[in-house]
Amino acid sequence: MIDVDTSFWGARADGIAALERELARLRRAQSAHAREQGRTVARAAVLNLIVYADREPHARRAAQSISDLARRHPSRAIVLLADRRAREGADARIEMHCHLPTVDGAAKQVCYEQILVRARGDSDDRLASAVIPLLVPDLPVFLWWTGNPPTDGRIFGQLLRLADRLIVDSADFARPHETLGELADVCEQARGRFGVTDLNWTRLTPWRECVTSFFDVPAWRPFLDKITGVRVGYAVDMDGRDSNPSQALLLIAWLASRLGWRPLHAIAPSEAGGLLFSIERADKARIMVRARPRFERGLEDGDVSGVRIQADRSGERAEFVVKRQPDPRHQTETVLVDGRVRWERIAPLPSPAIVELIGEELAILGSDRIYEEALRTLVRLA
Amino acid sequence: MAATIVNPLREGLRLSRTPEPSTIVIFGGSGDLVQRKLMPALYNLALQRLLPGSFSVVGAARQPLTDDQFREELHRAVGEHSRTKPINEEVWKSFADHVFFIATPDERGYDQLSRRLDQLDTELGTNANRLFYLATPPGAYEPIVKAIGAHGLRGRTGWARIVVEKPFGHDRESARALTELIHQVFREDEVFRIDHYLGKETVQNILVMRFANGIFEPLWNRQYVDHVQITVAETIGVEERAGYYEQAGAMRDIVQNHLLQLLALVAMEPPAAFDDKAVRDEKVKVLRALRAIADGDVARSAVRGQYASGFIEGAAVHGYREEPGIAPASRTETYVALRSFVDNWRWEGTPFYMRTGKRLPKRSTEIAIQFRVAPHQLFSREASEGLDPNALVLRIQPDEGVSLKFGAKVPVQGIRIRSVNMDFDYGASFMVDAPDAYETLILDALRGDATLFTRRDEVDQQWAFVDPIIAAWAASPGPPALYEAGTWGPAEAEALIERDGREWRKA
Numbered sequence: 010m011i012d013v014d015t016s017f018w019g020a021r022a023d024g025i026a027a028l029e030r031e032l033a034r035l036r037r038a039q040s041a042h043a044r045e046q047g048r049t050v051a052r053a054a055v056l057n058l059i060v061y062a063d064r065e066p067h068a069r070r071a072a073q074s075i076s077d078l079a080r081r082h083p084s085r086a087i088v089l090l091a092d093r094r095a096r097e098g099a100d101a102r103i104e105m106h107c108h109l110p111t112v113d114g115a116a117k118q119v120c121y122e123q124i125l126v127r128a129r130g131d132s133d134d135r136l137a138s139a140v141i142p143l144l145v146p147d148l149p150v151f152l153w154w155t156g157n158p159p160t161d162g163r164i165f166g167q168l169l170r171l172a173d174r175l176i177v178d179s180a181d182f183a184r185p186h187e188t189l190g191e192l193a194d195v196c197e198q199a200r201g202r203f204g205v206t207d208l209n210w211t212r213l214t215p216w217r218e219c220v221t222s223f224f225d226v227p228a229w230r231p232f233l234d235k236i237t238g239v240r241v242g243y244a245v246d247m248d249g250r251d252s253n254p255s256q257a258l259l260l261i262a263w264l265a266s267r268l269g270w271r272p273l274h275a276i277a278p279s280e281a282g283g284l285l286f287s288i289e290r291a292d293k294a295r296i297m298v299r300a301r302p303r304f305e306r307g308l309e310d311g312d313v314s315g316v317r318i319q320a321d322r323s324g325e326r327a328e329f330v331v332k333r334q335p336d337p338r339h340q341t342e343t344v345l346v347d348g349r350v351r352w353e354r355i356a357p358l359p360s361p362a363i364v365e366l367i368g369e370e371l372a373i374l375g376s377d378r379i380y381e382e383a384l385r386t387l388v389r390l391a
Numbered sequence: 392m393a394a395t396i397v398n399p400l401r402e403g404l405r406l407s408r409t410p411e412p413s414t415i416v417i418f419g420g421s422g423d424l425v426q427r428k429l430m431p432a433l434y435n436l437a438l439q440r441l442l443p444g445s446f447s448v449v450g451a452a453r454q455p456l457t458d459d460q461f462r463e464e465l466h467r468a469v470g471e472h473s474r475t476k477p478i479n480e481e482v483w484k485s486f487a488d489h490v491f492f493i494a495t496p497d498e499r500g501y502d503q504l505s506r507r508l509d510q511l512d513t514e515l516g517t518n519a520n521r522l523f524y525l526a527t528p529p530g531a532y533e534p535i536v537k538a539i540g541a542h543g544l545r546g547r548t549g550w551a552r553i554v555v556e557k558p559f560g561h562d563r564e565s566a567r568a569l570t571e572l573i574h575q576v577f578r579e580d581e582v583f584r585i586d587h588y589l590g591k592e593t594v595q596n597i598l599v600m601r602f603a604n605g606i607f608e609p610l611w612n613r614q615y616v617d618h619v620q621i622t623v624a625e626t627i628g629v630e631e632r633a634g635y636y637e638q639a640g641a642m643r644d645i646v647q648n649h650l651l652q653l654l655a656l657v658a659m660e661p662p663a664a665f666d667d668k669a670v671r672d673e674k675v676k677v678l679r680a681l682r683a684i685a686d687g688d689v690a691r692s693a694v695r696g697q698y699a700s701g702f703i704e705g706a707a708v709h710g711y712r713e714e715p716g717i718a719p720a721s722r723t724e725t726y727v728a729l730r731s732f733v734d735n736w737r738w739e740g741t742p743f744y745m746r747t748g749k750r751l752p753k754r755s756t757e758i759a760i761q762f763r764v765a766p767h768q769l770f771s772r773e774a775s776e777g778l779d780p781n782a783l784v785l786r787i788q789p790d791e792g793v794s795l796k797f798g799a800k801v802p803v804q805g806i807r808i809r810s811v812n813m814d815f816d817y818g819a820s821f822m823v824d825a826p827d828a829y830e831t832l833i834l835d836a837l838r839g840d841a842t843l844f845t846r847r848d849e850v851d852q853q854w855a856f857v858d859p860i861i862a863a864w865a866a867s868p869g870p871p872a873l874y875e876a877g878t879w880g881p882a883e884a885e886a887l888i889e890r891d892g893r894e895w896r897k898a
Contacts, residue, residue: 214404215440221400222444226412228516230398267399339481342444352515355485356440379403 018125019108035109079121137167160191178208179255204376232320242315244308253311257300262387307337410837412445419526420452426468432829445515447489461492501542519546540576563854584845590828593791623747633716645747667841678852680735689863696726698750701876728884750876756787777809
């Protein structure tokens with residue numbers, strides 16, 4: 010069996026007490042320099058973060074992201090690596106490693122403690138018992154589940170009971186529609202005990218913001234009630250294999266839930282591929298909404314690449330268009346009335362790096378009602 | 392605020408109230424303030440997508456410039472002064488498309504400005520929402536305000552607001568006159584007097600510290616607090632501001648606005664709500680309760696100083712009177728120390744010591760709440776030798792944060808007590824680039840939130856406090872006490888606090 014990279018994960022410790030001793034030793038070592046200058050070193054932590062991963066590279070990528078965020082969100086991160094494949098021949102057991110990566114410019118403070126809990130074999134029963142004593146008391150607990158959350162799994166349920174917030178990424182879901190449905194059920198059960206975040210929803214924030222800002226303009230606000238069609242494009246890879254439409258679906262579901270639209274039914278995909286829905290507006294008028302896969306360079310699979318909203322009002326036809334620029338860092342926002350450009354601007358599109366997304370989410374504690382409503386609508390879409 | 396139909400998509404987004412589509416009209420064209428602060432702030436707001444969808448900037452000044460020349464000047468300025476670099480050319484270009492310039496050397500110019508604004512309303516659907524920004528020297532305020540009124544620049548629909556920069560008057564009389572002038576065209580709730588200190592995150596954090604926490608406020612009174620020290624220390628000298636500073640001095644430049652704002656925030660009663668009326672009502676109450684340093688007390692409770700040559704960070708620097716543009720016999724103060732009281736139920740008998748100065752050894756703005764010592768000395772004198780009274784220090788800049796000083800046992804046999812600092816480092820706990828104060832304030836003004844702006848009665852009380860001290864100094868024959876640059880001010884300032892058996896903190 011291969012051991013983990015101790016230069017990244019730190020030395021192995023036998024048991025919780027040894028681990029805490031090792032952490033204390035590391036803290037002292039890190040603060041020695043500061044103490045020479047007569048300063049007392051504080052340990053800063055504003056949250057506990059439990060990361061669940063079943064592959065070492067995933068665990069490592071997550072740990073790296075949290076470490077990059079340490080100055081913004083000082084934390085204790087408990088990375089659970091459940092090595093299920095190592096079942097045969099080995100007893101189920103748990104190993105721990107700890108590490109205090111130095112954080113640039115934060116010499117006065119210890120602001121990131123990283124603990125790896127590595128479970129080999131079938132350890133679902135015992136994993137939670139290793140996590141509970143490691144949590145810093147009285148701080149909120151975020152559970153970041155990488156990959157598909159097994160919503161009926163035992164370990165998922167146990168860890169969720171400890172958490173104030175669950176973070177998942179529907180861009181990684183193998184069967185998005187199914188899993189998003191299960192996630193909606195999880196939200197239902199949460200009932201304020203914990204909030205649910207989908208990083209894919211966070212990626213949509215800039216899109217939601219600019220679609221929204223069109224209708225802040227009093228002259229254009231009335232068109233919002235008279236939308237006749239919506240088209241959302243999302244990226245797929247070159248060979249156009251079926252990819253993950255969760256982001257596009259969430260955007261459509263968000264519009265629908267905010268505007269009181271009622272999904273009627275999904276229509277078989279057209280030749281161009283993608284998804285087509287028949288939807289009933291709040292005033293009972295029927296409209297078509299389409300999610301269209303497109304190949305675009307520089308985009309991750311599933312990322313929204315453009316939105317086009319059409320609306321008719323007292324004989325005027327307006328189009329509100331947001332399009333990614335060829336360089337994916339900017340987008341163009343355009344308003345056309347009767348085919349003529351009335352207004353246009355270019356705005357930066359924030360980097361969708363996972364670090365940024367997580368950083369944004371860690372700042373929020375409560376549940377996101379708007380997301381949950383969109384999710385419920387999404388379930389009814391197809 | 393103009394009634395608008397609710398946008399149902401807005402719910403749950405970062406800004407629950409974004410500014411409505413609007414135009415900002417900047418008087419002062421591409422002057423220093425516009426280049427260093429205003430434009431970089433607007434550009435960064437655009438970069439963060441915090442500006443409304445339809446937004447335009449119209450610069451106005453006496454000298455003629457084309458739109459393109461104006462844009463070019465601003466582009467250069469933003470490139471130099473923006474807190475985010477390098478400049479994002481695509482965003483800038485799209486932003487600059489809605490930047491215009493109108494020369495206003497005479498009445499015809501203002502008519503043209505008026506037409507341009509109407510035209511923009513039609514093109515962009517901005518509904519004549521207009522924010523006027525006075526970024527000119529104060530001498531130019533009067534003709535501009537009058538022209539806004541005379542040429543109907545306010546527009547027929549939509550809202551109109553005016554932002555006024557400091558200095559707001561040079562004494563109580565002139566501040567009142569200025570308010571009256573502005574009130575000919577704008578209502579008080581449309582006037583936004585900027586004190587950029589209030590836009591700083593850490594200054595707002597004073598309110599959060601005090602009123603979002605349950606453990607500090609019970610101690611925040613005369614019973615537990617021995618005294619309060621407020622320090623605004625600068626290392627810079629008078630720089631290029633000689634002309635203004637000779638007339639103003641530290642009292643008008645810092646005490647009247649920034650220092651008294653800090654005092655108000657730290658001493659105020661809890662407001663009933665976090666809105667412009669409640670917060671500012673409480674601040675005014677504190678300023679009213681601030682004990683005047685009247686004629687006879689000035690010598691005892693106020694110290695002025697002026698820097699002589701010395702060393703700052705190892706480099707030799709000139710004295711104030713040797714600086715370019717300063718009169719060789721100038722009596723302008725570059726240092727002020729004050730001792731006053733807030734005469735109300737909470738603070739009766741608790742001294743507030745305030746000091747500010749240029750060419751002090753270190754740049755530091757902080758508020759220190761010095762608590763009383765423990766009532767009974769349990770431990771021997773030698774054991775507690777290293778023990779200072781508890782202090783809670785709110786550091787405003789640099790190194791924004793909070794420290795609490797308390798006694799801890801030194802780990803040796805027997806008892807020996809030392810003071811230790813528990814530091815909360817604002818920057819390290821939320822390592823987001825704090826927005827610049829101007830970004831916060833411009834956005835607030837566009838949204839119509841006046842909480843962080845100074846109201847007329849506040850300004851009035853501020854002047855009421857500083858005017859008599861300035862008058863007494865003007866009447867006294869002696870010059871300000873000299874202090875060597877790079878020291879913590881004149882010996883008289885030490886004496887001011889030592890008379891009470893206390894000392895200035897090592898900031």
